[in-house]
Amino acid sequence: MNDLVAKRYVKALIDGRDNKVVSTVAKSLNTISTAFADEKLNSIISSPEVNDSKKVELVLSLVKKADETLTNLVKLLGEKRRLALLPFIAEELNAQIAIMNNKYVGVVYTNQELSSDYVSSIEAQFSKKFDVNLSLSQNVCDYDGIKVDIDGLGVEISFSKERLKSQMIDHILKAV
Numbered sequence: 001m002n003d004l005v006a007k008r009y010v011k012a013l014i015d016g017r018d019n020k021v022v023s024t025v026a027k028s029l030n031t032i033s034t035a036f037a038d039e040k041l042n043s044i045i046s047s048p049e050v051n052d053s054k055k056v057e058l059v060l061s062l063v064k065k066a067d068e069t070l071t072n073l074v075k076l077l078g079e080k081r082r083l084a085l086l087p088f089i090a091e092e093l094n095a096q097i098a099i100m101n102n103k104y105v106g107v108v109y110t111n112q113e114l115s116s117d118y119v120s121s122i123e124a125q126f127s128k129k130f131d132v133n134l135s136l137s138q139n140v141c142d143y144d145g146i147k148v149d150i151d152g153l154g155v156e157i158s159f160s161k162e163r164l165k166s167q168m169i170d171h172i173l174k175a176v
Contacts (some may be wrong), residue, residue, distance in 0.1 A: 006088035010096055013073065013089075019100065021069060026097055028063045028070050029090035035062050036087045045083050052078045059083060098152050103133040106150035109143045122148060130155070 014022055044050055044058065056078035060066050066074070077083050098104055105136055106126070108119060119136055127134040130153060147158035 002085055002088045004090065005082070006085055009073070009077075009085070009089050010092045013069070013093065014096060014100075019097075021067070022093070022097060022100075024067060025070050025073070026090070026093045028066060029086065029093060032059060032062050033087040033090035036084075043086070052081065055083055058111075059070045059086065071120070095152060101133075103135070104150055104152040106134060106136045106148060106155075107139050108136050108146040109139050109141055109149065110145075111141065111143055113140055114138060126150065126155075 012023065026137060036045075043060075045055055056074055056111060058072060059074050059078075063070065073089075074083070074086075108114065108122060123136045125133050126132075126136075126148065130150075132153065134150065136148070143160075144162060145158060145160035147156065147160075149156045
């Protein structure tokens with residue numbers, strides 16, 4: 001639910017503004033969003049005892065210099081008692097900026113560390129295939145194979161040893 005509401009705010013935030021203003025707001029929202037990881041800030045924001053204007057002042061004080069767009073957004077969220085949406089708005093705004101700039105981030109899941117040349121090669125192949133600027137990071141986990149997940153594009157490609165093994169067994173059984 002929060003994601004849907006955040007998308008509407010982001011859409012309104014992006015419409016009619018140039019990329020420079022949107023990037024500035026995104027940078028400030030990212031700063032504010034990291035502060036929401038603190039439990040004390042969340043308790044203050046959700047507290048009915050604290051005045052809404054004081055909450056707005058607190059959130060705006062997290063940023064060194066808030067421009068007019070950010071100030072108006074935070075004031076509007078404060079009036080509607082939706083300041084807790086700020087991390088969701090920041091996340092959605094970052095996703096929309098990535099789409100506008102055609103830059104995406106992905107993760108390669110494997111059970112052993114891959115060389116940086118190999119990851120760069122995968123990055124180049126996917127960048128060429130999808131015609132985007134792609135940056136991949138590695139996540140070494142217990143996945144038996146390799147999986148590439150590009151969240152912004154909605155792409156997930158995997159090669160699992162178990163799946164290959166089961167497909168080979170099925171093929172052999174069908175042949176017999």
